[in-house]
Amino acid sequence: MVSQSIQFEPLPPRPELAALRDEVRRFLAERQSSGAYAPGAEGWAGYDPAFTRALARKGWIGMTWPKRYGGHERTAMERLVVTEELLAASAPVRAHWVADRQSGPLLLKFGTEDQRQTYLPRIAAGECFFCIGMSEADSGSDLASIRTKAVKVEGGWQVNGAKLWTSNAHRVHMMILFARTGEAGPTRREGVSQFLVDLSSPGIAVRPIRNLAGEQDFNEVVFDGVFVPDAMLVGEEGQGWKQVTSELVYERSGPDRWLSSYFLLRQLADQAKRKGPDAGATRQAVGRLAAHLWTLHQMSGSIAGMVEEGSLPNTEAALVKDLGTTFEREIPEVVRKVVPEQARFGAAGNPALAHALDHISLHAPSFTIRGGTREILRGILAKSLGMR
Numbered sequence: 001m002v003s004q005s006i007q008f009e010p011l012p013p014r015p016e017l018a019a020l021r022d023e024v025r026r027f028l029a030e031r032q033s034s035g036a037y038a039p040g041a042e043g044w045a046g047y048d049p050a051f052t053r054a055l056a057r058k059g060w061i062g063m064t065w066p067k068r069y070g071g072h073e074r075t076a077m078e079r080l081v082v083t084e085e086l087l088a089a090s091a092p093v094r095a096h097w098v099a100d101r102q103s104g105p106l107l108l109k110f111g112t113e114d115q116r117q118t119y120l121p122r123i124a125a126g127e128c129f130f131c132i133g134m135s136e137a138d139s140g141s142d143l144a145s146i147r148t149k150a151v152k153v154e155g156g157w158q159v160n161g162a163k164l165w166t167s168n169a170h171r172v173h174m175m176i177l178f179a180r181t182g183e184a185g186p187t188r189r190e191g192v193s194q195f196l197v198d199l200s201s202p203g204i205a206v207r208p209i210r211n212l213a214g215e216q217d218f219n220e221v222v223f224d225g226v227f228v229p230d231a232m233l234v235g236e237e238g239q240g241w242k243q244v245t246s247e248l249v250y251e252r253s254g255p256d257r258w259l260s261s262y263f264l265l266r267q268l269a270d271q272a273k274r275k276g277p278d279a280g281a282t283r284q285a286v287g288r289l290a291a292h293l294w295t296l297h298q299m300s301g302s303i304a305g306m307v308e309e310g311s312l313p314n315t316e317a318a319l320v321k322d323l324g325t326t327f328e329r330e331i332p333e334v335v336r337k338v339v340p341e342q343a344r345f346g347a348a349g350n351p352a353l354a355h356a357l358d359h360i361s362l363h364a365p366s367f368t369i370r371g372g373t374r375e376i377l378r379g380i381l382a383k384s385l386g387m388r
Contacts, residue, residue: 006315006385008302017081024085027058031091039090041263041359044256045217046092047171053126055086055093061100062124065108070121076308080255080301087259094168099123099130102250103176106194110235110243115196119174129172132251133163133179133197133221134244142376143178143244144188148223150179150195156229157181157195162222167370169206169219175199177228178244181237192240196232203227213362246312251321258296258324260367261331264360265289267353268335274350281338289331296324315384322377325367332361 031037037051055061063079065071086093104123107115122128139145148161159179169175175197182191199206203226209218235243265286272282299320306313335357339350368374382388 006319007306007313008299008316009305010298011077011301011305014077017077020078021081021085024060024082025089028085028089028091032089037090037092039263041090041356042092043090043260043263044087044093044097045260046090047094047168048092049095049126049129051092052095052129055096056124056126060086061096061126062104062120065104065120065124069108069116070124072124076304077301080304084255084259084297084300087255088262090263095129095171096123096126097256098132098168098172099128099174101254101256102132102247103130103174105250106176106234106243106247109246110194112231114231115234119196128174129168130174130176131166131169131172131199133166133175133177135163135165137162137164139164144184144192144241146178146180146192148177148179150177150181150193150228152181153227156227156232159195159197159223159226159228162220164218164220165209165370166206166219166221167217169199169221170208170216173199175221176234176247178240181240189241191238192244193237194234194240194243195228196234197226197228201226201228211363211366213359245314248314248317255297255300257321258293258300258327261328261360261364262293264331264335264353264356265293267350267356268331268339271339271350271353278339285334285338289327289334292327296320296327299323315381318377318380318384322368322374322381325370326374328367329364332357332364336361 059072060082062071063074067073136146150157150159177195177197181193184191203224205222207220208216269286272286303313303316
């Protein structure tokens with residue numbers, strides 16, 4: 001078996017990136033002071049179309065896309081800087097997140113010219129939001145086992161099946177649907193395709209799935225004889241596996257895979273400034289977590305550099321996703337270990353830290369599942385390294 005090496009080349013300093021980082025921080029400070037939003041434990045999961053439109057006016061959606069599609073032709077590194085600052089400041093970016101992160105790049109790479117002209121300018125303007133139609137019941141991260149079928153009919157395709165754990169399907173306009181359109185070959189990766197689906201189409205039912213916090217984020221999306229026109233096929237029929245794996249690079253390698261618990265880390269750093277019996281252990285924990293955070297920042301930057309050069313770092317993206325989401329889950333565990341209950345809930349306690357810990361603890365189990373479970377990711381790494 002042929003193995004490949006994992007590459008994370010260090011990137012040289014770029015003064016223009018520091019200036020951009022300062023610009024984003026000023027923008028966020030202004031938005032906070034005006035009351036447009038307040039940072040909180042919810043982090044970047046906040047859904048705020050008005051905030052999305054404000055970002056669009058700054059040119060911070062579709063940053064790397066061609067100008068003829070509403071983009072701004074900036075670099076992947078510039079986009080990474082903006083993304084890091086938005087997430088670190090708990091900005092409510094969920095509305096446009098999927099469309100900007102992966103649906104737009106997918107259409108740029110595989111979509112028709114009409115699809116690009118129709119959807120990319122609307123995404124970049126903060127007017128069209130997307131969700132991902134991949135996961136299914138009894139399938140998990142094994143995408144090759146999907147059972148949703150698209151059968152060819154006159155003028156298009158008829159879709160029947162269901163997608164599960166579909167974030168934001170109840171609030172967005174479009175879905176990129178991954179469906180079986182032919183026979184599963186020897187690897188089960190044959191005979192699958194992707195489609196653009198308008199979620200207002202007849203025959204689509206969106207059913208809420210409440211999470212541990214009682215919130216509706218996930219959904220089951222049921223397709224009952226849904227007609228999808230031929231013009232909505234993305235790329236080539238039967239080439240969906242190649243397309244979806246390229247899409248997952250964008251989903252797995254970004255800072256959203258290691259900054260979901262950042263607000264809690266900030267609260268822990270504030271706790272470390274207080275005097276008390278837990279101060280020493282807290283400072284040590286903050287130092288160790290900050291070192292991990294910086295390493296993930298460097299790794300994500302390296303991947304952005306590879307994408308900028310036209311590479312497709314699937315293995316590196318899987319590694320960052322695995323390490324990043326493990327790090328996100330570790331933060332609340334460390335907080336519970338080093339900060340005693342009295343320091344959180346007592347008369348001189350830290351209610352901000354206690355609230356953030358409660359919120360993130362309820363959401364943390366999902367961190368290592370979304371975007372591919374750690375078992376699937378480690379299988380990808382093992383195969384890439386020639387270990388299986």
